[in-house]
Amino acid sequence: GAGVSQSPSNKVTEKGKDVELRCDPISGHTALYWYRQSLGQGLEFLIYFQGNSAPDKSGLPSDRFSAERTGGSVSTLTIQRTQQEDSAVYLCASSVAAAYEQYFGPGTRLTVT
């Protein structure tokens, strides 16, 4: 079946601009996560959605970052007033509720110039 999809695959933006990254989780997965990975670094947890519960935003690095999940499916991560240090690969993952295995999308490579 279809896996997690993300768009765009690559995004180049100028410093100060806003960007939106999209994630389509695996159908039927109620949990959705956003991570980012800088070059040569590990994965950094950003935010987690589970069903209709309030999202866990504990990993968001600043108030320039926000995310929403509409209808319990598609999620959008928004970065406002992008900075060069925001350059990274943004990965989305989903999992079946009450299970821990997470399945990742291919990521969006964000470059802020």
Next chain:
Amino acid sequence: RKEVEQDPGPFNVPEGATVAFNCTYSNSASQSFFWYRQDCRKEPKLLMSVYSSGNEDGRFTAQLNRASQYISLLIRDSKLSDSATYLCVVGRPGGGNKLTFGTGTQLKVEL
């Protein structure tokens, strides 16, 4: 101290060798453990879960030592295609399905 620590490597081994990776975690209440594999410029993919009793999947064996808070991955008869970065992953206690990823151990299998 990092929540999950791994030797970054690289481990350079000849084809057919057996190689083992270890990983330590800091939170004794951690409840779930995994190994993920990440190829260069690709997303992480689940390799295997790690169970208390240890588990095997073909050439791969994973073990958990709760008392010492470490997890291991053994790869037997390594193949060129095993070359990748192996991520040790620990589930945080308290629910939420939040996973903490180690920074990975790089494996290079050579002819």
